[in-house]
Amino acid sequence: xxxxxRENSLKARVLxxxxxxxxxxxxxxxxxxxTALAVSGAVFLSLALTYLASFVVFIMRQxxxxxxxxxxxxxxxxxxxxxxxxxILVAVAILALLEVLVRRFSFSYRRPLLYSVLAILALVTLxxxxxxxxxxxPKLMRHAEERQLPIGGxxxxxxxxxxxxxxxxxxxxKMMDDGFExxxxxxxxxxxxxxxxxxxxxxxxxxxxxxxxxFGPMAEGRxxxxxxxxxPPPRHFERR
Amino acid sequence: MPETNVSSLTDEAAAKxxxxxxxxxxxxxxxxxxxxxxxxxxxxxxxxxxxxxxxQEVFLxxxxxxxxFDPERKFSSWLYRIAHNEFIxxxxxxxxxxxxxxxxxxxxxxxxxxxxxDAGALAGETRALLDRGLAKLDPKYREPLILFYDxxxxxxxxxxxxxxxxxxxxVRLNRGRAALKKVVxxxx
Numbered sequence: 001x002x003x004x005x006r007e008n009s010l011k012a013r014v015l016x017x018x019x020x021x022x023x024x025x026x027x028x029x030x031x032x033x034x035t036a037l038a039v040s041g042a043v044f045l046s047l048a049l050t051y052l053a054s055f056v057v058f059i060m061r062q063x064x065x066x067x068x069x070x071x072x073x074x075x076x077x078x079x080x081x082x083x084x085x086x087x088i089l090v091a092v093a094i095l096a097l098l099e100v101l102v103r104r105f106s107f108s109y110r111r112p113l114l115y116s117v118l119a120i121l122a123l124v125t126l127x128x129x130x131x132x133x134x135x136x137x138p139k140l141m142r143h144a145e146e147r148q149l150p151i152g153g154x155x156x157x158x159x160x161x162x163x164x165x166x167x168x169x170x171x172x173x174k175m176m177d178d179g180f181e182x183x184x185x186x187x188x189x190x191x192x193x194x195x196x197x198x199x200x201x202x203x204x205x206x207x208x209x210x211x212x213x214x215f216g217p218m219a220e221g222r223x224x225x226x227x228x229x230x231x232p233p234p235r236h237f238e239r240r
Numbered sequence: 241m242p243e244t245n246v247s248s249l250t251d252e253a254a255a256k257x258x259x260x261x262x263x264x265x266x267x268x269x270x271x272x273x274x275x276x277x278x279x280x281x282x283x284x285x286x287x288x289x290x291x292x293x294x295x296q297e298v299f300l301x302x303x304x305x306x307x308x309f310d311p312e313r314k315f316s317s318w319l320y321r322i323a324h325n326e327f328i329x330x331x332x333x334x335x336x337x338x339x340x341x342x343x344x345x346x347x348x349x350x351x352x353x354x355x356x357x358d359a360g361a362l363a364g365e366t367r368a369l370l371d372r373g374l375a376k377l378d379p380k381y382r383e384p385l386i387l388f389y390d391x392x393x394x395x396x397x398x399x400x401x402x403x404x405x406x407x408x409x410x411v412r413l414n415r416g417r418a419a420l421k422k423v424v425x426x427x428x
Binding site: 018025112 | 307349404
């Protein structure tokens with residue numbers, strides 16, 4: 001019984017505020033717009049993440065570091081060193097923002113955060129690998145090198161020019177007794193020294209014309225190969 | 241124009257009427273939920289002098305945002321969600337109790353505990369402990385305990401109000417009960 005007067009007072013205060021116009025109903029379009037913005041934001045961030053991830057794959061394939069993990073701990077270290085960590089941090093920030101947006105929907109918050117993060121990562125990985133197979137990045141890179149990309153040109157030229165330490169992709173142009181020679185993408189002609197400890201993937205049957213990733217330090221004008229891996233040339237690649 | 245007998249409407253139908261501009265229907269909803277919201281506020285915002293003001297804010301926010309309510313869904317969950325947000329904001333503003341930004345409980349999957357495993361005697365014991373130790377609990381555990389024992393909601397409803405996984409509700413209730421026991425045993 002004691003509660004009734006308090007309740008009536010609460011009801012009276014709220015209804016008085018409503019009838020006095022101190023609080024008004026937000027129109028339906030406000031909520032439709034909010035949801036539309038959230039959905040658009042999520043789509044945009046997903047696309048941005050896909051773009052960024054596919055760009056990382058592109059430049060790592062371009063500089064050959066994508067292929068050196070098969071060469072043990074040294075190869076793994078070279079791979080990790082070559083990762084564009086700034087871009088990865090940006091990608092993590094985008095992922096966090098995307099999670100915040102997606103978390104307002106029940107399909108996301110009803111499950112552990114890990115599930116939605118994994119789902120987003122799976123989707124982004126798949127789509128970025130698909131995008132990396134297209135000619136998007138090679139074309140944009142070419143436009144950037146020809147100074148015909150006003151937005152993003154510097155970005156492409158900057159990351160495109162970065163070589164991975166001790167990793168050199170190129171084409172075999174000559175076989176020799178103690179190794180072979182390669183022409184790099186930039187037209188440099190480099191001799192490669194092969195020793196008993198050099199690891200070949202898939203095997204050591206190398207031929208002129210093969211596209212290879214040579215992993216090893218440069219010394220006395222020659223690459224001392226820890227490992228040599230034959231891989232297909234990048235898609236949409238134009239040899240200069 | 242025939243007058244709708246608002247008091248016979250379901251919560252969802254009454255909310256729909258409010259959306260069409262029927263203020264009396266909102267009054268009916270307030271009559272139904274006023275006491276519940278006040279109890280929720282007093283228990284959750286233990287020691288906060290302006291708990292009743294927060295309840296007023298909840299209803300004002302509910303009215304302002306009533307057109308975001310989907311009548312196909314449960315009105316009570318929607319209203320409690322607004323209340324949860326208001327009360328959490330009040331706690332943040334006061335700064336008296338810590339609130340974690342990222343909760344580890346919601347990150348990883350947990351085994352789903354059986355609901356109502358504490359039927360009967362255990363529920364009675366927990367309710368008695370609640371009265372004695374609630375104020376000392378972390379808000380993270382205090383709130384699900386209130387919603388489960390005082391407001392008698394199920395795990396799914398609590399999950400929808402707090403926007404956490406259903407399994408996490410079970411985890412928090414278990415941890416909340418354990419923390420409650422500790423707090424009460426420590427008291428002189």
